[in-house]
Amino acid sequence: MRVKICGITQPEQSIAIASLGATALGFICVPTSPRYVTIEQIQAAIAQLPRNIDIIGVFANTSITNISQTVLASGLTGVQLHGDESPAFCHQLRQSLPQVEIIKAMRVRSLEHLQTAANYTKNVDTLLLDAYHPQQLGGTGKTLDWQMLEDFSPTCPWFLAGGLTPDNIIDALNQLHPNGIDLSSGVELSPGNKNLDKVALLFARLKSV
Numbered sequence: 001m002r003v004k005i006c007g008i009t010q011p012e013q014s015i016a017i018a019s020l021g022a023t024a025l026g027f028i029c030v031p032t033s034p035r036y037v038t039i040e041q042i043q044a045a046i047a048q049l050p051r052n053i054d055i056i057g058v059f060a061n062t063s064i065t066n067i068s069q070t071v072l073a074s075g076l077t078g079v080q081l082h083g084d085e086s087p088a089f090c091h092q093l094r095q096s097l098p099q100v101e102i103i104k105a106m107r108v109r110s111l112e113h114l115q116t117a118a119n120y121t122k123n124v125d126t127l128l129l130d131a132y133h134p135q136q137l138g139g140t141g142k143t144l145d146w147q148m149l150e151d152f153s154p155t156c157p158w159f160l161a162g163g164l165t166p167d168n169i170i171d172a173l174n175q176l177h178p179n180g181i182d183l184s185s186g187v188e189l190s191p192g193n194k195n196l197d198k199v200a201l202l203f204a205r206l207k208s209v
């Protein structure tokens, strides 16, 4: 299973988290986020990483030009679209960045909204389900209604996100079978400053799955 730890801001934490077992690291490229990082910060954070770690940039409601320039300048291997991007936007982005993994995040509001995920599967590599918050785009620590996701079975791989912690991850994975999980505020001391003890506890608990 893929494990993505998101909202990294410090180079030494990148290396430590990759060593603990993360398969992907996420960098927030949304300027309004307290976890926002510049291209230079991403470059510094990934410079010493092994090449098998996926480097995902998180964007929301920005232009294809901005995403493409950031990807090319920073060395991202994937893009997570966390805003209101349409299937057509994802299709266009794929034409611009054919070698880059495209992850579409759905901030799930209802069962009806969840069903719209099917509109994206032809144009993205991976879906990611996060909880909806009326004021914040992500990193909210809010969990989804996992029961609502029990029949979710898209034709592409998917990540479970939203309020995951070392304390609830086993319950989540007993109930659901995503291809990957994504954690941010549930393994933090403060926004952008990861709690390495919590990250280690997460991977220790995942060994039992």
Ligand SMILES: O=C(O)c1ccccc1N[C@@H]1O[C@H](COP(=O)(O)O)[C@@H](O)[C@H]1O
Binding pocket: 006, 007, 026, 028, 030, 033, 034, 035, 058, 060, 082, 128, 130, 137, 138, 139, 140, 141, 142, 161, 162, 163, 164, 182, 183, 184, 185, 186
């Ligand atoms: O973390 C942020 O600040 C953020 C800002 C804008 C868009 C997405 C953001 N984070 C993403 O939110 C989910 C869930 O986070 P959490 O585990 O509930 O704290 C995760 O995919 C982050 O990539």
